[in-house]
Amino acid sequence: MSEHTKDERTAGAADIPSVRLPQADRDAEHMQGHWVLAQLGKHVLRPVGERLTKRMLAQVTIAGRRAVEFAPGLGRTTRLIMEAGPASYVGVDRDERVVDIIRPLVASVGGTCVQADAAQTGLPDSSADVVIGEAMLTMQSERGKRAIIGEAHRLLAPGGLYAIHEMGLAPDDLDESVKDAIRKDLARAIKVNARPLTEAEWRELLESAGFDVLWSGSEPMALLKMRRNLADEGVAGVLRIMRNVLTHRDLRARVMQMRRVFNTYGDALTGVAFVARRR
Ligand SMILES: C[S@@+](CC[C@H](N)C(=O)[O-])C[C@H]1O[C@@H](n2cnc3c(N)ncnc32)[C@H](O)[C@@H]1O
Structure with missing residues (x-):
């Protein structure tokens, strides 16, 4: 069960405030990975940035x-x-x-x-x-x-x-x-x-x-690497993503799972x- 309301789910996307993100109404467990990252505030959704x-x-x-x-x-x-x-x-x-x-x-x-x-x-x-x-x-x-x-x-x-x-x-x-x-x-x-x-x-x-x-x-592959995210999302963007990762337990679990797979295959x-x- 998601721990967030649908409206909270748009919070990460600061520069597109009036638009609900795709899959915002799905629970985090079943959301596609790129929309998980978008919910957390990430804007660059391709493999290497x-x-x-x-x-x-x-x-x-x-x-x-x-x-x-x-x-x-x-x-x-x-x-x-x-x-x-x-x-x-x-x-x-x-x-x-x-x-x-x-x-x-x-x-x-x-x-x-x-x-x-x-x-x-x-x-x-x-x-x-x-x-x-x-x-x-x-x-x-x-x-x-x-x-x-x-x-x-x-x-x-x-x-x-x-x-x-x-x-x-x-x-x-x-x-x-x-x-x-x-x-x-x-x-x-x-x-x-x-x-x-x-x-x-x-x-x-x-x-x-x-x-x-x-x-x-x-x-x-650098989708979840810190240096690439600093370059793609800026310092403020990375801070916002990190705050969202810390406060959204269900989305955090998904990111950690993605990270494990990316790290496993190096x-x-x-x-x-x-x-x-x-x-
Ligand atoms: C991982 S996101 C990539 C978004 C963007 N190109 C980027 O690199 O940041 C995948 C996008 O592909 C769209 N998509 C996936 N399959 C599609 C298809 N068959 N036809 C049109 N759009 C598709 C999804 O709706 C989503 O917007």
Whole structure:
């Protein structure tokens, strides 16, 4: 049983005060891991944090281009995309509360956010020059990953760029039994059927869907590391998260469980990013 009211559950997200966070009405035990972290005040919800995002975006020209973002979440990358001056922006997230968070962030370019499955966005063919999606393919089945990558391909004009930042497994020849153990432990800890892939497997997935990989980068998993959180959330943000961790026993138990899994697998779990060009 949760020890908090629904309204208290929005307390961590100080800069999005009027919007209820996704899954705020679920008890902590069953909430997906990224929304647990969001409830605690965390805004950067991807594996390695914003540093790898910035390295990835540095490879992509956004200024003057039509941008589509899959799964914008709390909008951290949305802000970076907007700062880069796109000609237009469309976000696609299956959660209606995310749509409410993103729409005001993109209003200045007449942008919008639609509530849809990224595998079937309903947007026109060749209507984007850049598609960006982070921490959303990992949580799909193999078929789901292929469907979303196929949709990115359909939305992009020829030569358009698809940038992804996801959870990786290392090294490429990691034993299958270790991969299985990681997937099972992750699913238990984050309540999402996460299926991270090795860098070679991600690359193969993109190439077999009609993309040429132009750039890739990888960094150690740092979602719950202090130094990365200080960089991503700032000192005030980290203090707020720590206060929330201390005062929300049910959410704290979930974070500790996630930490244990990340620590158990150490270097085998990474963040990987790719920029690929539609053939
Ligand atoms: C872990 S959060 C990542 C949010 C953000 N990209 C970030 O990195 O901070 C996952 C997001 O993916 C969205 N999502 C997951 N599967 C989706 C799908 N098939 N179609 C659209 N959105 C999806 C969720 O609603 C959530 O907003």
